[in-house]
Amino acid sequence: MLLLALDTSTSAITVALHDGARVLAEATTLDARAHGERLAPGIREVLEAAGATPGDLTHVVCGLGPGPFTGLRVGIVTARVLALVTGAALHGVCSLDALAAAGPEGEVLVATDARRKEVYWARYAVSPGSVRALSAPAVTKPAELAPQVRALPTVGRGPVLYPGLFPAPVDVLDVSAAALADLAVARLAAGEELADREPLYLRRPDAAPNVVAKSALG
């Protein structure tokens, strides 16, 4: 098995290569505005670091979000096209699952930046080798989350952005592709069905229709 995992749903542009036993290489850049620039070089970098070629890939795993749309799409289209070119199997995983996997054991909250003064969030039960969602990913104003939910150990940038609202921050802010790869390998090994390949937008595209005449374009 040679599994490439990537995620662009948070401020991290993150790529990792996993051989089924361990993470062989990881490349992560923190830059909320450079997903389009940094992802492809990261893929080339982890392949080179592991002495592998794209044709060696057996699985491509992509974080499906939720996350800011523009960056999120960079990762998903990259994963889809890479799977097409290499013939590797394509899988998706909710990005919040990967964040929960990097958090402490027990019940945790994942709360990430959804812009527009909102967070993407979900609750999880984390135990060794297992990350189980207790709620579906959703988007909301942080103050609208129940106080006992906000009181949970909280992974993601929610506590950084709204420090008064999340009293138990965990120092895991962005998705790590290594954690995503470990999670995907564990789930595949357990014969679990991985998520499909569709982005988790959680918002309608015309929520704030910002119509442009074609002319502002090219």
Next chain:
Amino acid sequence: MSDEPLVLGIETSCDETGVGIVRGSTLLVDAIASSVDEHARFGGVVPEVASRAHLEAMVPTIERACRDAGVRLEDVDAVAVTAGPGLAGALLVGVAAAKALAVGLGRPIYGVNHLAAHVAVDVLEHGPLPEPTMALLVSGGHSSLLLVPDVTGDVRPLGATIDDAAGEAFDKVARVLGLPFPGGPHIDRVAREGNRVAIDFPRGLTTGRDLERYRFDFSFSGLKTAVSRWVQLRQAAGESVPVADVAASFQEAVVDVLTRKAVAACRDQGVDDLLIGGGVAANSRLRALAQERCDRAGVRLRVPRPGLCTDNGAMVAALGAAFVTRGREPSELDLPADSSMLVTTVQA
């Protein structure tokens, strides 16, 4: 087997997902998926709707292009992609897809300028571009007059719209006349039944000081306003609006200015070849009047067929192939999508 390069081009600057494949200057396939219908009810392009559609259409469109061309992806020698200008989020989907292809295939990538690609596409239809060529690019997204000594490295803007693009004016006037979006084809159709000298609509930047200062520039915003006002006055007076005459007279005002300035630029620069590209180049009256005026001025006119004038992947592939053929260095893998890429920057 030809030793000309096999180049796959990706275009996602607006609402068309285009994947074209060329062998040198021979077109093999031009696959397009458009999200235009999803935008129609908004009367313009909704960027997020366009970006989502690009993501969904990308892999199926690549697959369709390869199938229809009888090409395997691994045979592709180079990948080209529109790096700008265009909608930022839409561009990024295409750029990311092209990079994934380039990394996955181990092939070079060329990030190219969308406007230069509109010029380069005509080699697929009419053979090598004369150097220099004068190019008039008119669409919903652009209205530019370019002097093109070398489409792979030297593109000089002579003029551009100072407000609305020509195609945008068509869309807005279509709305005033109750015609569907996008307006260009509908105005063209309706105008055939109308009288193009019925109403004397203004020709922007064509007289006096304007002509000195904005010699090769365009302005369509005043024209659009003049048309709405004319229609409103009619309606306020309880009279019926002669839609065909308004459409024909409006269209005449647009194509009169476009062709007059384009031919003047050819004369001024001593250029014998004029190329018209962009979606508005499909307009039948623009083609007819351009031909008439070029004939009179001794200028040769080149207009690609309508399918190659609108945004498509073949134009990007054609420009990419020109880069490869001329031995230009490929772009770096971290090339950015640049929504406001200058026309003078031919390669990202």
